[in-house]
Amino acid sequence: MNWRSDEVRWRFLPGAIATILMASLFHFGLLSPLEQIGYSTLFQLRGERKWDDRLVLIKIDEPSIKQFGQFPWKRSRYADLLDRLTQADASIIAFDVLFSESSPDDAAFAQAMLKSKRVVLAQAEDESGQPLLPIPELRDAAVASGHIRIWADTDGMTRAIQPQINGTLAFGIATVMSYSMMQAAIAMPDLSHPIWLNWVGRADQIQQYSFASVVQGDVPDSAFRDKIVIVGMTAIGMDATPTPFNRYPLASGVHLQATLIDNVLQGNPVHSMRHPVITLLIFAIGGVGFSILLSFYRTGIQVAIAGFAIAGWIGGSVTALQANYLLPVALPIGLVVSSTIATALIERSRMNAALRQQVDQLQQRYQTTVVTRPVPEATSIREITQLTTLADQLGQAQLTQQAITHSLAIGLIAADLRGQVWFCNEIATSLLHVEIDQALEAILVPEWLCLEQWQQVLAQPHTVFVEKFYQQKWFRLQVEPLSVQTDGVLVSLEDITIRKAIELNLGDQIQELNQLSELKDEFLSTVSHELRTPLTNMKMAIQLLKIASTETQKEHYLQILENECNRESDLVNGLLDLQRIESGQQPLQSTSIELQTWLPTLLEPFYRRTETRQQEFNVIIDPSLPILNCDRAAVERVLVELINNACKYTPPNEQIVVSAEWIAPWIEFRVENSGIEIPDEAIDKIFERFYRVPNADPWKQGGSGLGLALVRCLVESLQGKIELKSEPNWTIFIVRFKSE
Incomplete structure (x- = not known):
């Protein structure tokens, strides 16, 4: 076989090995756990989306069970709920509850359903496969019914739902179809294939109310008007199911049905790309094709290419998921990793074989010639051949050969199997203080190798390497056998400080990017x-x-x-x-501000504003305040933004207190308002752009979410400091400017 055909064979071999390995794992399902982990990770990287506003969940939760007694309940409870929701003009009321057994209250419940004309019921199967259908009286009164049968994977998570079984639509599909007939028409997905769920987010983010609160009339009618209302069990330990966003604690089966309804309403179920043709392309490109690409580069670059390929695939998968396409994760990444490892191992094997062959020839020809072995990571097969050919030519001149070995950038030491040094170059001497005829054991043990490792190397020469921080630098020390004919070991010491620094900083740089x-x-x-x-x-x-x-x-x-x-x-x-x-494009002009006269004028309009809002407005000004040298317009905007913010979120009959105090060397302004406090989780985000504290605006006054971000930038540009404190029933903003 000529050189070219042999080279082609070696380039294809790593990819073939990786492809066979991953195909075997794929065939026997051993990649499924990794694919399941990748599935959840992709959704978490994509992030949560907003639940559809047309969907409302009524929870059969712990407070409801505590109030109405142990589950299951009397049908009269559901009739009461149905009357309440019918009165609120809900569009569709879907019960994710099985009514497969008769009860004394069935007639009243059926009458309420007939009156409502908007009820969808659930049906399932028992463990033996027998259908669990709503009793005929209730089934006849409902506008539709759908199955809630699910198929969970080995990790307990359901990823796809059959849109129909034996002619029965899925519960979520039947619900949206009923809603579509009463409201605007909604396009249905393809019902001939499984529907892959596009998980929206955490279960607690859906608009939801407790069963007991709704029945008692604590929830206004507007919460349900023209909405799809789904009723189901959420109590802990009952009908629990995991989702990518709910592991601890788990979600429940009703959240799974809510996800299906949301997907159909939004028209965004996931399109799974797990197709045989795509799988074959992944094997072809990620296996053989990728290994051929790697074969043109040395090991360090191969690892970098593999890293970029993995990061690119993960990034592309997240982008595809944002467009509602689900790509496989474990298989392509596994192919990239296995191809890289196989390529590196085979390349290393070829390098070692070629090096041994060349060194053996030199050893036979020049018994007194120093044998050197280049570091495999830094050289290719061709470079090794060139180096050994050069050593062969220079072997006729002992002095010239020694000059080359002494000029190498790495330390070299050669010793026999007794550990006696018979060669060392200047770098090795300066770093390890080693000399000819010295025992190498005293140099390497225990600073670099333990005694047991060193004894094993001498007893049966093999390659050992260690990386160590030594004399304020990182070094890689490698011990390996010389050759078959010459018994001994070769020790190389390479400065890898730059490479190590790159490795240590690379992770931080990637995270920052x-x-x-x-x-x-x-x-x-x-x-x-x-x-x-x-x-x-x-x-x-x-x-x-x-x-x-x-x-x-x-x-x-x-x-x-x-x-x-x-x-x-x-x-x-x-x-x-x-x-x-x-x-820095907005110029700041420093002027002298007499706070005792300037502040009352600035704050005067807020007395009438707070009076109309039935708020108490108090101002406290320290008479000892010094002159403040600062940009007057910027300070005014900071204070006005903070006071406007306080007026906006302070309830009636509560207080707003503005104070200015001299605490050398700072002039401290405080804007305090009672009746509201900021949660701990929101304090770190309060100065971010567009951030608004959830549920903190009951009066729906709105806002751009830029006010506090603008305040922080202004304060920092004025070399000041701003701080937020939240105490029980109080929120306090503190701004400090240094008085010069």
Whole structure:
């Protein structure tokens, strides 16, 4: 076989080995646990999405069971709930509860269902495969019924649902179809194939209410009007099921059905790319093709290429999932890893074989010639051949050969099997203080190798290496046999400080780049959403204005247009102000501010504003306040933003306290408001752009979410400090400026 055909064979061999290995694991299902882990990880990397606003969950939870007694309940409980939801004008009421056994209250429940004309019931199968159908009286009263049968994988998670079994639609499909007939038509997915679930997010983020609270009338009718209401068990330990976002604690079966309903409403079920053709392409490209690519590079670059390939596949898989396409993870990554390992091992084997052959020839020809072995990681087969050929030519001149070995950038030591040194170059002498005829054991043990390792190397020469931080640098020491004919060992000592520093810093750099990328994506997503919302409302108002029939309606829609225009303008101006401050484009002019006279004038408008809101407004100014040398407009905007924020979120009959105090060398401004406190988890995010504390705006006053971010930038540009404290029933913002 000629050289070219032999080279082609070696390039194909690693890929063939990796492909056979991964094909075997794939065939016997041994990759399934890794694929399941990859499945959950992709959803977590993609992040949570917002649950559809048309979906509401009524929970049969612990408080409801505590109030109404042990489950199952009397049908009268469900009849009461049904009457309540019918009164609230819910579009569809779907019970993820089995009613397969008769009870005395069936007639009343059926009557409530007939009156409602919007009930969907669930059906299932028992352990023997017998159907568990709603009793005929209830089934006849329902508008539809659907199966809740699921097939969980070995990790307990359900990834796909059969849209119909024996002509019976899935519970979620039947629910959305019923809703579609009563509201706007909704496109249905392909019912001839399993529907892969596109997990939305954590179960507690769906709009949900306790069964007991709804029955008692604690929830307003508006929460259910024109909505799909799904009723199901969420109590801990009952019907538990894991999701990518719910492991501890688990979600429940009703959340799985809610996910299916959300997917159909949004039209975004996942499209699984686990197709035989795609699998074959992955084997071809990730196995043989990838190993051929790696064979053109040395080991370090091979590892880097593999790392970039894995990172690229994971990033591409997350991007594909954002577009509702699910790619396999374990198989392609396994092929990349196995191809890289196989390529490196075979390349190393070939290098060692070629090196041994060349060294053996030199040893036979020059008995007194020093044998050197280049570090495999830094050389290729061709480079080894060139080096040994050069050593063969220089072997005729002992002095020239010694000059080359002494000029190498690595330390070299040769010793016989008694551990007696018979050669060392200058680098080895300077680093290890070794000399000819010295016992190598005293140099290497225990500083580099333990006594047992050294004895094993001498008894049966084999390659051993260790990396160590020595004399403020990182070194790689390698001990390996010389050759078959010459009994002994060769010790090489290489400075790997630069490589080690790159390895140590690479992880931090990748993590920092990922964080920057996530921040960029999050910012662009949030800005686009915030800018799009007012535009959508303006378009809606314009359409309504076209069909308005009265002047009152026209004025109302014009007011909406004006409000949304102002909202869009405030958002854009806020972003521009924030960008100018952060980029240093907004000049700051320092002036002398007499706080005792300036602050009362600034705060005067807030007395009337707080009075109209039935809030108590107090101002405390330290008479010893010194002159503040600062940008007057910037300080004014900081204080006005903080006080506006306090007025917005302070309930009636609560207090707002603004104070200025001299605490050398700082002038400290405090804006305090009672009746509200900020959760601990929100304190670290409160100054982020567009962040608003969840459920902290019961009056629906809105806002751009840029005010506090702008305040922080202004304070920092003025060389000041800002701090947030949240105490029981109090929220306190503290701003400090140094008085010079």
